[in-house]
Amino acid sequence: MLDWWLPENVSTYGRDIDWLFHLIYAITGVTAILVFGAMLIFLVMYRDRPGRRARYTHGNTTLEIVWTVVPALILVILTFLSVPAWSKIKMQAPPPSDFAVQVTAKQFNWQVTYAGPDGKFGTDDDKTLLDEMHVPVNKVVHVHLRSQDVIHSFFVPQFRMKQDAVPGREIVQWFEATKTGKYELPCAELCGFGHSGMRGWIYVHTPDEYAKWAAENLTAQAAGSEQKQADETKPAASAAKTGGKAKR
Amino acid sequence: MSATTATAHAHVAHEHHEQGFVRTYVFSTDHKMIARQFLFLGLLMMIVGGLLALIVRWQLAWPETPIPGMAHIFTETSPPGIIQPPQYNMAFTMHATIMIFFVIMPILAGAFGNFCIPLMIGARDMAFPFLNMLSFWVTGTAGVIMLSGFFVDGGHAAAGWTSYAPLSAVPEYTGVNWGQNIWCISLFIMGIGSMMGSINYITTIINMRAPGMRLFRMPLVVWSLFITAILLLLALPVLTSGVAMLLFDRTLGTSWFKPSGGGEPLLWQHLFWYFGHPEVYILILPAMGIASEILPVFSRKPIFGYHAMAFSMIGIAFLSWIVYGHHMFVSGMNPRLGMAFTVSTMIIAVPSAIKTFNWLGTLWGGRIQFKVPMLFALGFVSMFVIGGLSGIFMASTPVDIYIQDTYFIVAHIHYVVFGGSIFGAFAAIYFWFPKMFGRMLNPLLGHLHFWGTLIFFNWVFFPMHIIGVGGQMRRIYNPMQYEFLQHQQHWNVFMTYGALCLGAVQLLFVINFFWSLFAGRKAPMNPWNSTTLEWTAPSPPPHLNWGATVPTVYRGPYEYSDPEAAEDFLPQNQPPARVGARAH
Numbered sequence: 013m014l015d016w017w018l019p020e021n022v023s024t025y026g027r028d029i030d031w032l033f034h035l036i037y038a039i040t041g042v043t044a045i046l047v048f049g050a051m052l053i054f055l056v057m058y059r060d061r062p063g064r065r066a067r068y069t070h071g072n073t074t075l076e077i078v079w080t081v082v083p084a085l086i087l088v089i090l091t092f093l094s095v096p097a098w099s100k101i102k103m104q105a106p107p108p109s110d111f112a113v114q115v116t117a118k119q120f121n122w123q124v125t126y127a128g129p130d131g132k133f134g135t136d137d138d139k140t141l142l143d144e145m146h147v148p149v150n151k152v153v154h155v156h157l158r159s160q161d162v163i164h165s166f167f168v169p170q171f172r173m174k175q176d177a178v179p180g181r182e183i184v185q186w187f188e189a190t191k192t193g194k195y196e197l198p199c200a201e202l203c204g205f206g207h208s209g210m211r212g213w214i215y216v217h218t219p220d221e222y223a224k225w226a227a228e229n230l231t232a233q234a235a236g237s238e239q240k241q242a243d244e245t246k247p248a249a250s251a252a253k254t255g256g257k258a259k260r
Numbered sequence: 261m262s263a264t265t266a267t268a269h270a271h272v273a274h275e276h277h278e279q280g281f282v283r284t285y286v287f288s289t290d291h292k293m294i295a296r297q298f299l300f301l302g303l304l305m306m307i308v309g310g311l312l313a314l315i316v317r318w319q320l321a322w323p324e325t326p327i328p329g330m331a332h333i334f335t336e337t338s339p340p341g342i343i344q345p346p347q348y349n350m351a352f353t354m355h356a357t358i359m360i361f362f363v364i365m366p367i368l369a370g371a372f373g374n375f376c377i378p379l380m381i382g383a384r385d386m387a388f389p390f391l392n393m394l395s396f397w398v399t400g401t402a403g404v405i406m407l408s409g410f411f412v413d414g415g416h417a418a419a420g421w422t423s424y425a426p427l428s429a430v431p432e433y434t435g436v437n438w439g440q441n442i443w444c445i446s447l448f449i450m451g452i453g454s455m456m457g458s459i460n461y462i463t464t465i466i467n468m469r470a471p472g473m474r475l476f477r478m479p480l481v482v483w484s485l486f487i488t489a490i491l492l493l494l495a496l497p498v499l500t501s502g503v504a505m506l507l508f509d510r511t512l513g514t515s516w517f518k519p520s521g522g523g524e525p526l527l528w529q530h531l532f533w534y535f536g537h538p539e540v541y542i543l544i545l546p547a548m549g550i551a552s553e554i555l556p557v558f559s560r561k562p563i564f565g566y567h568a569m570a571f572s573m574i575g576i577a578f579l580s581w582i583v584y585g586h587h588m589f590v591s592g593m594n595p596r597l598g599m600a601f602t603v604s605t606m607i608i609a610v611p612s613a614i615k616t617f618n619w620l621g622t623l624w625g626g627r628i629q630f631k632v633p634m635l636f637a638l639g640f641v642s643m644f645v646i647g648g649l650s651g652i653f654m655a656s657t658p659v660d661i662y663i664q665d666t667y668f669i670v671a672h673i674h675y676v677v678f679g680g681s682i683f684g685a686f687a688a689i690y691f692w693f694p695k696m697f698g699r700m701l702n703p704l705l706g707h708l709h710f711w712g713t714l715i716f717f718n719w720v721f722f723p724m725h726i727i728g729v730g731g732q733m734r735r736i737y738n739p740m741q742y743e744f745l746q747h748q749q750h751w752n753v754f755m756t757y758g759a760l761c762l763g764a765v766q767l768l769f770v771i772n773f774f775w776s777l778f779a780g781r782k783a784p785m786n787p788w789n790s791t792t793l794e795w796t797a798p799s800p801p802p803h804l805n806w807g808a809t810v811p812t813v814y815r816g817p818y819e820y821s822d823p824e825a826a827e828d829f830l831p832q833n834q835p836p837a838r839v840g841a842r843a844h
Contacts, residue, residue, distance in 0.1 A: 017730045019744060029658045036656060040649035047616065047645050054623040055638070058559070059630070065828065066821040067625030071565035075621065076614070083613040087606040090656060094602060097658035102595040119433065162427040163525060165590065165665060169731035169744055172662045178526065178592040179426060180519030196744050200665040200733045202420045204433055205345040208737030 019169045022191040022216070026172035028097035035093070039086065106186035109152035113145060117157075117164035117177040120206035122197060126230050139230050143212035146229075148222035149192050155185045165201035168214060176201055189216040287397075289389035290803055291374045294396050296696060298370030299689075301400055303773075305362040308407070312355035314763055317720075319343050319351075321756035323738040345737045346435060349418035352735060354410070356421035357443065360543065361450055362403050364677065367685045368546035369454075369492065370399065373461055373485045375696060379794035380479050382470025382811050382833075384804040387463040391456050398453030402446045409442035417443035420735060422536070425517030425528035429509040444507040451500035454492050461489035470793065472813035476570065477832070479792050479817040480563065483570050484549025487577045488542050494581075495538035502531040529588055537584035541576055543677055544644070547684025548573065548615060551637045554691055555619055557790045558634035559626030560828050562818040565618040572611035572618075579608040589660045598657050605655040612648050616641065627821070627828075631788070632706035636687035639714050643679025647672060650725065665735075668728025674721045686713070686769070693776070694783030698800040701780060705772040712765030719758030723751045791831045792817050 021030055058066075114125040114133050124145045128137030133156070147153045157166055159177035166185070167174045175185045189195075197212040217225060288294060318327045326341030327334070334341050343351065374392065378385055386392045409416040416439040419428035423443070431437045465486045469478070478486075506528065508514040515521025517528045556563045563569060585593060585601035619641050628634070650672045654660045663669065686709075693701050730748045732739055739745040739752060786795040793813070797805045811833035819830035 017726050017748070019731050025658075029662055032656055033653070033659050033662070036653050036659060040652055044645065044649055047620065048642065050620055051623065051638075051642070054620065054626075055628060058623060058626045058628050060560075060627045064627050065823075066559060066561040066627040068562065068821045068823055069564070069625070070562050071568065071618070071621065075617075076565055076568045079617040080610060080614055084607070084610045087609055087652075087655075090652070091603055091606045094656040094658055095599065098595065098599060098602075101658060101661065103599070162430075162433050163424055163591075167665070167733065169662075174590050174661050174664055176591045180525065181592060183592050196742055198733060198736075198742055202349070202424070202427065202735040204427060205349060205418070205435060207349070207735065208345060209741045211742060 023171035120210035167200035295375035302367035309358040383468035395456035402450035406446035458492035480552035481549035499535040533584040564621030633691035647675030671724035699780030716762035
């Protein structure tokens with residue numbers, strides 16, 4: 013079964029995606045077995061043997077209608093089953109949350125910015141980390157995704173999450189991790205010679221651990237001491253904008 | 261050039277013996293010679309594209325180890341012969357670019373479009389023979405320009421065959437300067453050559469059918485090429501304008517796709533995929549037509565559901581314009597639009613399903629002869645089924661979020677384009693080689709080539725589904741850089757062994773092709789007992805194809821095993837023997 017190879021799912025909506033994946037896997041698997049089975053049977057039964065003459069037929073309208081309507085119905089049903097998950101993950105406004113990070117991709121790093129004590133991006137107390145993100149478990153996280161050069165793609169396999177970062181716009185995505193741990197954040201869109209190896213880490217902490225980490229790293233005292241490349245991270249566009257998704 | 265009526269040709273017919281070497285073999289206006297030229301162009305480029313693929317596979321299996329034989333090409337590393345990331349990006353970019361634009365399109369649309377259309381509709385040549393010659397030489401020039409990009413400073417284009425802006429639009433982002441410009445220029449020229457060809461195909465099919473060759477008596481391969489030509493005519497100009505805009509962004513300082521100057525990166529994706537999705541059908545439709553042609557011949561049975569076959573191709577052609585957004589589900593395009601593209605994408609699977617079931621219906625009750633063209637046609641159907649079914653995963657937007665840009669996509673495209681188009685191309689070569697060159701290909705080598713290709717093709721490409729589900733991204737240089745991918749690295753090694761064998765098996769084809777070209781058994785006029793018009797001309801057909809008169813058509817193209825006929829096939833041009841003969 014193909015699900016042996018799926019990485020572990022640790023996000024809320026990952027379950028919906030995996031369910032659909034397995035449903036399509038079952039539908040296509042059964043279809044493939046039926047088609048290849050019929051084909052093999054025909055190839056053996058109707059192989060050329062002396063004295064046989066092929067059946068002289070140009071088709072069958074009933075059959076044509078059946079094998080047009082049945083696949084069409086299955087596919088339409090599949091479309092309807094895909095709507096809720098898509099709507100939840102991408103189409104509706106993300107579930108409300110007071111936890112937001114700004115991720116600005118550049119060749120070949122993820123710059124992860126926390127708003128700092130004032131809760132606003134683009135102010136002096138922002139704190140930017142390179143290639144690492146810390147979030148609490150079971151908490152909706154809003155990711156304000158940008159790029160300052162080419163298109164990158166924010167991919168977290170275990171979250172079943174992927175979204176391109178497009179220069180010139182800010183796209184708001186969300187996830188809610190259900191298990192603590194350390195997860196890889198590769199770039200999934202070719203972004204230049206350093207594309208391979210453009211990778212960050214997402215640390216999912218328990219609330220207590222997260223609070224401890226935040227106190228040590230995101231407070232005013234911590235800011236400035238080991239600030240990494242924060243000056244480069246502010247794009248020209250107004251940085252504090254936290255508006256709707258897929259808007260410029 | 262429109263004066264190519266039958267009478268005009270009758271005059272030319274007396275002169276054609278006096279044509280010199282250059283007019284016969286180089287600047288020929290004969291559609292059959294142009295078809296051979298396109299075939300050789302495609303096969304030569306296939307060697308280049310295939311070697312690039314093997315370089316990519318070597319690096320994925322044994323990252324950063326010297327590639328045998330490459331010590332003189334990758335000299336900067338120690339030890340020499342290791343491919344580095346910029347060159348790796350160039351290798352997969354050019355593998356796809358060459359295979360799509362200079363292998364599959366020249367072979368399927370160029371060679372078999374040129375060869376089959378006039379011969380199968382009973383025309384003496386194309387409507388515009390000079391334009392036809394120009395089409396080949398323009399395409400060939402584009403090919404030479406494309407190859408020249410390997411030798412410029414900074415290397416060839418390395419932004420993927422999709423060349424997403426702004427990566428492709430700003431030289432500093434890739435470090436590639438003239439390579440990407442050459443990529444744009446070459447595709448621009450290729451687009452012009454393809455337009456010349458498509459106009460010619462459409463005009464020829466509409467105007468130059470033999471007496472009695474009604475549209476619904478045309479062989480399905482002609483239908484498929486007709487529809488392909490219409491798609492080419494409408495889709496390629498979009499790519500042509502897109503690459504021109506990209507070139508202007510790179511060289512003249514415009515900002516179509518650069519946000520720094522007010523441009524929009526997604527505009528490139530919209531233009532590219534508006535061309536790119538019809539392009540997928542441009543690559544697969546001729547192969548569908550070829551399979552529809554070969555299955556009846558070797559099942560000795562009429563094609564099942566001729567009209568359903570023709571109308572499903574027309575349906576695909578219409579739908580292919582409104583599905584392109586499924587390449588952009590996670591691109592930042594409005595997610596509501598994504599929903600609309602899901603619906604159309606699911607629907608376009610229906611005509612493909614109809615075609616598959618009709619192919620099965622053709623086999624049902626037949627008298628199946630396992631000749632080499634038939635094996636490749638059956639291989640096409642099987643691999644296309646897998647490629648079609650894996651497409652359903654991507655059509656479902658939530659699932660696509662996860663598998664977009666993974667090896668699952670790479671597996672899918674190779675099942676459709678290699679398992680589909682290239683198997684179709686091989687089927688066509690084995691089927692029409694006797695007519696094209698007047699000699700038979702060796703069947704034993706053909707069988708070995710088929711089984712080797714089928715087995716190693718699946719060996720290489722099926723595990724790509726598995727590592728794609730495991731999350732391996734496409735276009736990465738070294739999977740071992742990622743902890744979550746390390747446990748499945750053994751698959752990459754496994755696939756590369758298969759790829760090396762798949763490459764080696766193709767040598768059987770090369771040997772067979774050239775040996776048979778000069779020393780193969782002489783082909784009879786109709787070696788497969790087929791009904792269509794090309795088999796009524798000598799092998800190979802002379803200039804202007806038939807003698808004094810073109811054939812007259814009395815029936816549809818697939819009259820096999822008619823119980824009222826003496827033999828098990830009724831050629832399209834055989835006059836009805838008695839009252840009551842079928843008018844179908």
